[in-house]
Amino acid sequence: MFGLNQKDKSTLIVVAALTLLAPFILNPFPEGSALAQFNAGYPDLMQRFVIFGIFAIGFNILFGLTGYLSFGHAAFLGVGSYSAVWMFKLVGMNVLPAITLSVIVAGLFALLIGFVSLRRSGIYFSILTLAFAQMSFNLAYSVLTPITNGETGLQLTLNDPRVLGQSATADGSIPVTNLLPGLEMRSTYVLDAGPWLFQFNLGYYLCALLLLVAFYVSIRIFRSPFGMMLRAVKSNQQRMNYTGLNTRPYTLAAFVISGMYAGLAGGLMASMDPLAGAERMQWTASGEVVLMTILGGAGTLIGPVLGAGFIKYFENIFSKINDNVLHGWFAILPDGIEDFLVFVVHPFIGKGWHLTLGILFMLVVIYLPGGLVEGGQRIGKYFKRGSDDAQSNDASTKPAE
Amino acid sequence: MSNSNFTRRGALKAGALAGAGLSLPTLLRADGGYMNAPTGSSVTLGFNVPQTGPYADEGADELRAFELAVEHLNGGGDGGMMNTFSSKELTGNGILGKKVEYVTGDTQTKSDAARASAKSMIEKDGAVMISGGSSSGVAVAVQGLCQEAGIIFMAGLTHSNDTTGKDKKANGFRHFFNGYMSAAALAPVLKNLYGTDRNAYHLTADYTWGWTQEESIAAATEAMGWNTVNKVRTPLAATDFSSYIAPVLNSGADVLVLNHYGGNMVNSLTNAVQFGLRDKMVNGKNFEIVVPLYSRLMAKGAGANVKGIHGSTNWHWSLQDDASKAFVKSFGTKYGFPPSQAAHTCYVQTLLYADAAQRAGTFNPCGIVEALEGFEFDGLGNGPTLYRADDHQCFKDVLVVRGKENPTSEFDLLEVVEVTPRAQVEYAPDHPMFAGGALGSCNPGA
Numbered sequence: 114m115f116g117l118n119q120k121d122k123s124t125l126i127v128v129a130a131l132t133l134l135a136p137f138i139l140n141p142f143p144e145g146s147a148l149a150q151f152n153a154g155y156p157d158l159m160q161r162f163v164i165f166g167i168f169a170i171g172f173n174i175l176f177g178l179t180g181y182l183s184f185g186h187a188a189f190l191g192v193g194s195y196s197a198v199w200m201f202k203l204v205g206m207n208v209l210p211a212i213t214l215s216v217i218v219a220g221l222f223a224l225l226i227g228f229v230s231l232r233r234s235g236i237y238f239s240i241l242t243l244a245f246a247q248m249s250f251n252l253a254y255s256v257l258t259p260i261t262n263g264e265t266g267l268q269l270t271l272n273d274p275r276v277l278g279q280s281a282t283a284d285g286s287i288p289v290t291n292l293l294p295g296l297e298m299r300s301t302y303v304l305d306a307g308p309w310l311f312q313f314n315l316g317y318y319l320c321a322l323l324l325l326v327a328f329y330v331s332i333r334i335f336r337s338p339f340g341m342m343l344r345a346v347k348s349n350q351q352r353m354n355y356t357g358l359n360t361r362p363y364t365l366a367a368f369v370i371s372g373m374y375a376g377l378a379g380g381l382m383a384s385m386d387p388l389a390g391a392e393r394m395q396w397t398a399s400g401e402v403v404l405m406t407i408l409g410g411a412g413t414l415i416g417p418v419l420g421a422g423f424i425k426y427f428e429n430i431f432s433k434i435n436d437n438v439l440h441g442w443f444a445i446l447p448d449g450i451e452d453f454l455v456f457v458v459h460p461f462i463g464k465g466w467h468l469t470l471g472i473l474f475m476l477v478v479i480y481l482p483g484g485l486v487e488g489g490q491r492i493g494k495y496f497k498r499g500s501d502d503a504q505s506n507d508a509s510t511k512p513a514e
Numbered sequence: 515m516s517n518s519n520f521t522r523r524g525a526l527k528a529g530a531l532a533g534a535g536l537s538l539p540t541l542l543r544a545d546g547g548y549m550n551a552p553t554g555s556s557v558t559l560g561f562n563v564p565q566t567g568p569y570a571d572e573g574a575d576e577l578r579a580f581e582l583a584v585e586h587l588n589g590g591g592d593g594g595m596m597n598t599f600s601s602k603e604l605t606g607n608g609i610l611g612k613k614v615e616y617v618t619g620d621t622q623t624k625s626d627a628a629r630a631s632a633k634s635m636i637e638k639d640g641a642v643m644i645s646g647g648s649s650s651g652v653a654v655a656v657q658g659l660c661q662e663a664g665i666i667f668m669a670g671l672t673h674s675n676d677t678t679g680k681d682k683k684a685n686g687f688r689h690f691f692n693g694y695m696s697a698a699a700l701a702p703v704l705k706n707l708y709g710t711d712r713n714a715y716h717l718t719a720d721y722t723w724g725w726t727q728e729e730s731i732a733a734a735t736e737a738m739g740w741n742t743v744n745k746v747r748t749p750l751a752a753t754d755f756s757s758y759i760a761p762v763l764n765s766g767a768d769v770l771v772l773n774h775y776g777g778n779m780v781n782s783l784t785n786a787v788q789f790g791l792r793d794k795m796v797n798g799k800n801f802e803i804v805v806p807l808y809s810r811l812m813a814k815g816a817g818a819n820v821k822g823i824h825g826s827t828n829w830h831w832s833l834q835d836d837a838s839k840a841f842v843k844s845f846g847t848k849y850g851f852p853p854s855q856a857a858h859t860c861y862v863q864t865l866l867y868a869d870a871a872q873r874a875g876t877f878n879p880c881g882i883v884e885a886l887e888g889f890e891f892d893g894l895g896n897g898p899t900l901y902r903a904d905d906h907q908c909f910k911d912v913l914v915v916r917g918k919e920n921p922t923s924e925f926d927l928l929e930v931v932e933v934t935p936r937a938q939v940e941y942a943p944d945h946p947m948f949a950g951g952a953l954g955s956c957n958p959g960a
Contacts, residue, residue, distance in 0.1 A: 152638070155634060155637040155638040156633075156637055157630060157633035157634055157637055158634060158638075161630070251749075254720065254749060255720050255747055255749060263720055263721055264625075264651050264720055264721030264722070264749075264750050265625070265650075265651040265654060265655075265676075265721050265722040266625040266626075266651065266655055268654070268655065268658055268681075269658075270680075270681075270951070271951070271952050271954065272950070281954070284954075284955050284957075285684075285952070285954040285955045286661065286662075286684075286954045286955065286957055287658075287661075287662070287954075289662060299662075299663075301637075312637070386629060386633070386659070388625060388626070388629060388655060388658070390624065390625040390626050390655075392624045392625070392626055392627075393626060429630065429631075429634055432565075432619065432620045432631075433617065433618065433619050433620075433631070433634065435618045437581075437616075437618075463565060463618070463620070464565035464566050464570075464620055
């Protein structure tokens, strides 16, 4: 099926099942229970999971295959967002043209930056991309404010022309993003199953569908001769050059593809929530996708998606636990112990979520250098130890030496 | 398979097929005809404040005020300003008999993060009202989101003209004052102090608040004869302003206007004092610094540097009316120090929302909008106040303050120079600085 081998097909099916059933999987705890705090199955966060999954998959095509560490990928995400919002402002609220434009614009922008940055490799390449991204950020932040609206962020207004749509709806509000007229991105069905509440959101399923397409394309690239060439670049670029091969077209193609993935993610972000802010291009945002990829497992197919989910989960769930919630959890304990436990846990929740994430990131990098995927493989091996030691792991890169 | 879930009929069929245990699917959780209608014995409010970033101090104080307000609404504590509030609908029995619960989030002083946090409050926690925000950029972004989602937004500390100007929304309300009001209150004081022949240099936080405040102050000071030498924009995330201060020395300006707030102002003022600007004589006049939007938290952060520097503020804990005294007392009892203006506006906004819901008899945003529009009240620390229906902006007296020369305690850092009466800071709803937007109509989200 789809020109995939058995193993890749099962990976794709697993990812498809995970994304399509996410509203169930991410809401394991009944509403109203103390653990409901840890539910992540609401549309906004699910959308973020898959959008950053797409972003990380794209980043992995560059970093995982060629080993070129770009520290400026957020620039493409930001450019994609701005293009999409401008489409909503000028043309109409349909998301398809907006997403198409953001992919194209991000691709062109990546071509430009890649053409310059790829003249160097290693740390110099990283610094060049970082510099370009910071330049884009500062341009968006303070120079190109007529286009980007600076720190405030580009937003829709009632006065936008929207030539193929309407400037304002009949009741005087800004129209919402849609797939077809009437199919609004935000429309959600809530399924009340006893104490559980499952939310099915149209926007999420559009993102999920595109994630599957993106994931499929990424598998095909990984398994193609082109992918093999990229791995050869990672393995030993000099040797390739000595054999008379010009590697730059390959790396540039990987860079542009990866930039288009980022543009797709940016366009989707704007489609789910029509706003684009300069902070999406900041170096911290670029660093985040590097973390996602490394945390999940660089060079593996599914790793970046896992890493993206992991980081977004912490950002959105742990940052919302406050002392009040903690007191609720420990309420059954005697007062002194309750206060003590709250005091101990306090630095790790709420605004301290960065700390928790940092500690986990360190643990993963130290004990599981291959990321979460390696963790999964180790657990898998533990269960079928002895049966097939010879089996190689399916998705990780193997240097071609 | 994804598309089959999106028609009510399809979902019903699927539900019927799935059989027992699955009750009727509901659209958008809009049971009572509006978004997130509370069904149980409690109602959830969302408090979205910056816990990290340049406005983190203000955010922490806002959160304290929200907690205090919820405590008072649920009948705890001494009731604070509920006892002095001119509307007597609130009885300490929650809102409409429902216990008030709240969720908190971190805006990170970034529009994106703030919207994500607000969305999770709406989609996950079922909040009917979002309040907070210590940055106008964030407030404008979250206000837009609440309008789309059908949730009431009670703006916290946001001072940009745009919040109730070109970006105003029917579901959004602001109690805090704005850049125009600051300028209108400050200009006469500055004229008396520094005369009419001055050259002003603006350093401005580069986002909606800075832009509109700079515009307002420049317009007001130019009207009294001042000359604006230069306007320089600085990034909100900046922490070191030395590179922006150095050019001021050679610009020929004799007044520096710092359109900065929170951590930005603390750093830029400290840099300016370190560069010796305050001891300079330029054009035969003493060099002066003006901070149009002032707060005690900033004064605390900047320490001795604020002495003698003028600015405006929405409210100050040293005010001697009954309401302010009651609020300072209950806040002080709970936390051990007096509240900031950010805390005050957030506390007041929560009370105003609760009172509006009580008077409207519903949490439906359209009912709340109707109850708040044109609402006149007193006893919340600012004297008689009007929530203007045209732009959902509160009109009240504005305080002009000065950094105290001889503070008697670590909280006694500002002194009130003048209480500018409401009439002097009022403007027409279609004033050019506020034009270009429209409220639209209230959105109940269903």
